[in-house]
Amino acid sequence: MKKMVAAVLFSAVFLLNGCGSEENKAQTAAETPEVLDVKLTGPEKVKPGENAAYEAAVSYGDEAVTDADEVEFEVWKDGEKNDSKMFKAKQEDGVYRFETEFKEDGVYTVQSHVTAKKQHSMPTLKVQVGDADAATKQPEEDQSHHH
Missing domain, CATH: 1.20.5 (Single alpha-helices involved in coiled-coils or other helix-helix interfaces)
Known part of the structure; x- marks a missing residue:
């Protein structure tokens, strides 16, 4: 039993x-978990004094992220990263946007800092302003960072 x-x-x-x-x-x-995907877009050549708009389209899997914890854009001229400027983004339907004006010739970097879904992504975009030659100023480097 x-x-x-x-x-x-x-x-x-x-x-x-x-x-x-x-x-x-x-x-x-x-x-x-899905991967946080950030597509940074905007003009890569502008004239000094001209306004330029940059956008970060943020998605998580197949869905647009409309509630990111933080989205900022950082802009600096090559060789002057310590003097970078931060800009808060405006959001509309998963696309985060900001506008800036480049005052002088040079090669600049625009980098978005996106924190959402417990992930962080920092893609970059090189911008040639005026007569600066983007190809000779900086060697090719990794264009995106994920954490």
Whole structure:
């Protein structure tokens, strides 16, 4: 009798454990995080004194992110990163935007800083202003950083 009760209990535990692990596998697959994707766009050549608009289209999987924790744009002239300027973005339907004016010739970097869905992305874009030659000022480097 004891063996039969033990066998029934063992079988019940085994069956319940098996069902639970399938459920856990399905739940784990559904919770696999997507990658935060930021597409930074805007003019790569402008004239000094000209306004230029830059946009960061933010998505997570197939959905636009309209509730990012933080979106800022940083702009600096090559060789002057310590003098960079930060700009808050305006959001509309998952696209974050800002406008700036480049006052003098040179090669500049525009970098978006996007924090959303517990991820951070910092893509960059080089901008040639006026007569500056973007090709000779800076070697090619990684254009996107994810954390």
